[in-house]
Structures are given as C-alpha cells and as structure tokens.
Amino acid sequence: MATTTATISLNSADITGDPLSLSKTSTLTKAQGTDGLNQFTGITTLVYASAQTATPLVLAASYVNTAVAHKVYIRNTSTSEVDYINIELGSSNVSLGRLYGGDWAFLPWDAINDIDVDTSGALTIEFGVFSQSTLSA
Amino acid sequence: MATTNATLTLSSGDLVGSNLSLSASTVLNKAGNNTGMDQAVGLSRKLTSSLDTYTLFKADEFTANLAHKVYLKNISTTASEYFTVTIDDSILGRLYAGDWAFFPWAAADGVKSAFTVTFAATWATDDTAVFDGVTITLAATETVAAMAILVGAAKYPNFTAAVTSSGVVTFTAKDSNDLSLIEEGAASDDYVITTAGNGTGTVARTVAPVASASDIKITPSVGTAMTLESMLIFQA
Numbered sequence: 001m002a003t004t005t006a007t008i009s010l011n012s013a014d015i016t017g018d019p020l021s022l023s024k025t026s027t028l029t030k031a032q033g034t035d036g037l038n039q040f041t042g043i044t045t046l047v048y049a050s051a052q053t054a055t056p057l058v059l060a061a062s063y064v065n066t067a068v069a070h071k072v073y074i075r076n077t078s079t080s081e082v083d084y085i086n087i088e089l090g091s092s093n094v095s096l097g098r099l100y101g102g103d104w105a106f107l108p109w110d111a112i113n114d115i116d117v118d119t120s121g122a123l124t125i126e127f128g129v130f131s132q133s134t135l136s137a
Numbered sequence: 138m139a140t141t142n143a144t145l146t147l148s149s150g151d152l153v154g155s156n157l158s159l160s161a162s163t164v165l166n167k168a169g170n171n172t173g174m175d176q177a178v179g180l181s182r183k184l185t186s187s188l189d190t191y192t193l194f195k196a197d198e199f200t201a202n203l204a205h206k207v208y209l210k211n212i213s214t215t216a217s218e219y220f221t222v223t224i225d226d227s228i229l230g231r232l233y234a235g236d237w238a239f240f241p242w243a244a245a246d247g248v249k250s251a252f253t254v255t256f257a258a259t260w261a262t263d264d265t266a267v268f269d270g271v272t273i274t275l276a277a278t279e280t281v282a283a284m285a286i287l288v289g290a291a292k293y294p295n296f297t298a299a300v301t302s303s304g305v306v307t308f309t310a311k312d313s314n315d316l317s318l319i320e321e322g323a324a325s326d327d328y329v330i331t332t333a334g335n336g337t338g339t340v341a342r343t344v345a346p347v348a349s350a351s352d353i354k355i356t357p358s359v360g361t362a363m364t365l366e367s368m369l370i371f372q373a
Contacts, residue, residue, distance in 0.1 A: 004149035004157065008239055010208065012141035015177050015370065020141065022180065022368075024210055026235045032217040040152050043159060069219075069233050073147065075161050081171045087241065094227040094350055097241025100204050102163040104145055105240040108222060108230030128159075130152075 002036040004028040004130060006071070006106060031069040031136035039131040045077075046125045051118075054093050058115040063131050065111035070131040072115060075104040077124045085125060086118040139175045141165040141370060143206070143239065167372045168204040178369040182212070185357040185365070190223075194369055196351035197313050199244040205371040207353060210237035212364040220365055221356045225349065231358075232365075242369070247313025247349035252321075252342045254328055256304045260284045261334035268308075268328045269293040284336070313349045318342065 007025040028037045048055075058072060076085045078101035087096040087105065090113030099105060109115065109129070117125065143165055149157040165174045178194070185191060199205060211220050213234040222229045222238065232238060254266075260281070266273045271291050279287070281304040289300040293308070295315060301307040319327040325340040357363040 002149055002152040004147065004152050006237070007144075007146040007148075008208070008237055009144040009146075010141065010368070011144075012139055015139040015141045015173075015175070016179050020177075020180070022208075024237050026210075026237055028236075029216070029233065031219070031231065031233055034216055036152075038152075040157075042153065067231075069231060069236065071230075071236075073145070073159075073161075081166060082169045084168070086243070089224060089227045089229065092227070094224055095202075095243035095245055096224055096229070097206075097243045098168065098202065098204060099241050100166065100168060103165075103204070103206075103241065104143070104161040104163055106145055107238050107240040108232050108236060110221075110228055110230040112228050 002038055004036060008106070028071055028130050029069060030132040031067050033136060037069065037071070037130045037132050039133050041129045043126060043128045046127070048119050048125070049122050051121045053118050054088060054116045056114055057117050057125070057127060058109070058129055060111045060114050063111035064133070064135050067136045068110055068132055070109045070111055070129060071106060072109045073104065073106050073128045074099065075126040076101055077126050078102070082120065083123045084120045085123070088116040088118065089113040139173045141173060145239070165206055165370055166204065168202070174204060174370050174372045176371050176373060178371070180366065180368045183365045183367065185355070185363045186360070188357065188360045190354050190356045192352050192354050193367060194242070194353040196244040196246050196349040199371055200373055201245045202243055203372050205242040205244055205369065206239065207242045208237065208239050208368040210366040211235065212366055217358070218363055219358045220363070221358070223354045223356070225352050225354065242353065243351055245349065245351040248344060248347035249310040249313045250315065250318070250342070250346035251307060251309045251344035252319050252340055253301070254288065254306050254308070254338045254340055256281045256284045257337045257339070258335040260336040261332065264332040264334065264336055266328070266330050266338060269295050307343070310346060313346060316346050316348060318345070
C-alpha cells in the first residue's frame with residue numbers, strides 16, 4: 001500500500017482583513033477506506049505547438065469510475081500571464097475554469113467525464129493522475 | 138492589489154520506484170495580467186444535514202471566464218463519507234473524508250429571462266397590477282408614464298424592473314436558473330392587471346432564459362451532519 005500526501009498552502013497578508021494562512025494535508029486514499037491510491041501516471045509534460053480546442057487530456061475510459069477517489073493534478077507551465085488552459089468536462093465540454101501561466105489545479109475526479117483542454121495558444125501542460133485500480137466496495 | 142500564494146506539495150516514498158516530491162507554487166493573479174486577485178469569499182464551512190444537492194457558488198454572482206479559484210475540503214473523519222462535487226450537472230468527482238481540492242472556476246453565466254410590459258390608455262384609481270407577489274394599487278388616476286414609473290420603482294423578489302422608455306417597464310430575472318416563461322399578451326395570467334377603466338399592460342418576452350451550467354454544487358453521501366470547508370478567491 002502506497003502512502004501519498006498532498007498539501008495545499010494558501011497564504012496572503014492582504015486578501016482579507018486578517019492574514020490568510022491555510023495549510024491542509026490529506027493522504028490520498030481509495031474511496032471509502034484507508035488504503036492508499038495505488039496507481040499513478042507519473043508527471044507528464046505535454047507540449048502543444050498551437051492552440052487546442054477540446055483536446056482530450058485524461059480519458060475516463062482508462063479508469064474505473066464512480067466509487068473512486070482519483071485525483072488529477074494539472075499545471076500550466078507557461079510563464080506568460082496571458083497564456084491559459086481552459087479545463088473542460090465531458091462530451092459537452094462544460095468549462096471548469098482557466099489556469100493562467102503558472103497556475104495549478106488538484107481536483108477530485110470520478111472518471112465519468114473525460115478531462116479535455118482548450119489552450120490559448122502554444123504552451124506546455126504538466127499533469128498527473130493518482131488513481132485506484134479497482135472500485136471500492 | 139492583494140498577493141496570494143498557492144502552493145501544492147505532493148509526496149510519496151513508495152507510490153513509484155523513486156521518491157515522489159513535487160512542489161508547484163503560483164501567485165493568484167487576475168486573468169491576463171500580473172495583478173493579484175483582490176476578492177475572496179472567505180474561508181467558510183457548510184454543514185449539510187440531508188441528501189439534497191447544495192449550491193455552493195452561483196455563477197450568476199461572478200464574472201465569467203476569469204481566473205477565479207476554488208478551495209474545498211471535506212472535514213469528515215469517517216472514511217466512507219464523501220461529497221460529490223458537480224459543475225451544475227456535470228460530475229467532477231468525490232471528495233472523501235479529509236480530501237481537499239483546488240481548481241479554477243469559469244463561473245460561466247446563464248442567460249436571465251426578460252420581458253417588457255407596455256402600458257397604455259387610462260389608469261384609474263384602485264386599478265392594480267400584480268406580479269411576482271407584488272401588487273401595485275393606484276391611489277389616483279395616473280398617466281401611462283406615471284404608471285410605468287410606479288411599476289418600475291417597486292421591489293420584486295425575483296426580478297429587477299426598470300422603466301426603459303416612456304410607458305414601458307423591462308423586467309429581468311435575478312437568477313438565470315429561473316426558467317419560467319411569462320405568458321405574453323394583454324391578458325397575461327402571470328402579469329395580472331385589473332382595471333376599472335381601459336388601461337392595458339401588454340407583456341412581451343424579450344429574452345429567453347438559459348440556465349447557468351457552471352454553478353458549483355455539492356451533494357453529501359449521507360443525510361446526517363457533514364461539513365464542507367470552502368473558499369473562493371476571485372476577481373470582478
């Protein structure tokens with residue numbers, strides 16, 4: 001059983017009246033249990049030479065779905081503030097949101113919907129999927 | 138301008154053959170520039186107590202397609218308890234006990250319905266116009282223009298109203314998820330006019346509603362108490 005931890009830190013001295021200093025760590029476990037997620041794609045770098053529209057990034061068909069605790073990490077590695085990735089869900093391409101240069105996301109994913117991306121132009125995406133190989137009981 | 142840093146650290150000694158140690162850090166800037174996002178719906182907690190779906194953030198209330206970021210955490214310590222996170226009706230995934238998420242949010246607006254009421258002829262004392270639970274009753278005979286001003290000045294629970302030309306009031310729904318269509322014409326069952334004289338108010342739909350497909354919703358796995366922690370960092 002693997003043990004993987006994910007920690008988020010949000011810090012700001014001036015976004016609210018009092019300083020924001022949030023740090024949360026979770027252990028990435030399978031759904032409904034304490035066993036660790038046991039599959040990982042590795043951190044993958046994709047270089048897009050031109051703007052993309054609804055380009056598949058993570059395919060739901062490759063994973064067990066629903067009663068799962070998969071997690072997806074995505075980062076726009078661009079250093080330009082105008083370059084963005086638009087993350088989309090499913091065949092209807094419902095827009096989740098935009099990651100501008102340097103932004104990252106860490107999101108739960110039940111592998112019902114593909115994760116697609118639009119890009120504003122040529123840029124590089126870094127991503128990885130932490131998943132469980134079988135459904136939880 | 139505020140400066141907010143978001144850092145992710147992923148670590149594992151045994152998930153892969155060599156140690157995993159990833160760190161990603163970003164300054165949360167506004168879309169398309171390097172000015173920090175300056176607004177937040179501060180760290181808050183939502184206690185759920187039924188299996189209902191709860192709307193956490195309504196897209197209508199925020200500007201679409203910027204650089205908003207959402208933080209969520211399931212506070213539960215019971216391994217089987219989870220929140221299903223959806224973007225309107227599209228399932229994103231499940232947050233099990235202790236899990237957190239941080240992701241961008243498009244806040245894509247729907248389209249709010251709108252209609253006009255065009256007032257004409259003579260409006261007499263005690264004539265009424267009833268809509269959205271609000272009744273306008275005339276205390277004296279009024280001109281068409283004055284009638285429109287009275288109607289436009291009233292406060293409605295689910296619509297905003299404004300005089301858009303002489304004798305014409307435009308109503309706009311406050312929520313794009315209000316998909317009801319008002320009956321058109323001079324004898325609308327939805328915009329009800331009662332007049333002792335010959336006053337008329339003719340209803341015409343001008344904008345058909347389209348529901349928002351971007352509201353962030355959560356559905357708890359159990360009907361007993363569960364708590365979700367959240368924060369939204371956004372720009373206008």
